Amino acid sequence: MLTVHHLGISQSERIVWLCEELAIPYELKVYERDPVTRLGPPEYKALHPLGTAPIITDGDTVLAESTAIVEYILAKYGNGALTVPPSDPAFADYLYWFHFANGSFQPSLMRCMVLARAEVAADKPVAQFADARRKQALALVDQQLSKTAYLAGESLTAADIVAVFSLTTMRAFYPFDLSPYPNILAYLQRIGAREAYRRAMKKGDPGMTPMLT
Structure with a gap:
């Protein structure tokens, strides 16, 4: 049985959402963060040497890293859903946006978050560069979203499932304003209307209102 080990308010929401979109059987185990450190509990850290979310187990397989997990689940259980084949003109777009969130966007947000928590003044060159x-x-x-409904075209793909966390739940850790980006805001309303997304967020983080505005 595929088991998703979900740490509350984390990138593992991507995996819960993916499983809901694919409508595949899976077990969900939810772990709460330490109220003081906001880190995962010892039993979560024991699952994998790095102890970071997300983590899945599938039989004897233990796998971390969200994009690796997404690729694993799609390859093993997806039957071609939520991907773009190499023959499709949008294949390169799909690959780019699939890797964009964790390759470029999430690191830029993490830099800003670290600098803010270190109380680096906004007028310092390093803070200006990060911003x-x-x-x-x-x-x-x-x-991109001014041209297409979703990142890789007119249909939802795994690229969107990877990207949305950085536009939504990441703002619980590092708040930023989306009002200058109307196409992103319209996109997030489309995401929020998806039943699979709503089920995933309710199952994984029932006490949190999805940050779609």
Whole structure:
């Protein structure tokens, strides 16, 4: 049985959502963060040497890293759903946006978050650089969504499932304003209307209202 080990308010929401979109059988185990450190509990950290979310188990397989998990589940259980084949003109877009969130966007947000928590003044060059990269990434997403309903075309793909966390729940850790990006805001309303997304968020983080505005 595929088991999703979900740490509350984390990137593992991607995996719960993926399983709900695919309508595959899975077991969900939810772990709460330590109220003081906001880190995962010892039993979560014991699952994998890094102890970071998400983690799945599937028989004897233990796998971490959200994009690796997404690829694993799609390859093993997806039957071609939520992907774009190499023969499709949108294949390169799919690959780019699938890797964009964790390759470019999420690191830019993490830099901003670390600098803010270190109380680095906003007028310092390093803070200005980090903020510029964050805004550049958001502008790129907004531009793409001015052309297509979803990141890789007119249908939801795994690229969207990977990307949405950085636009939504990540703002619980590092708040930023999406009002300059109307296409992103419209996109998030489309995401929020999806039954699979709503089920996933209710199952994984029932006490949190999805950050779609």
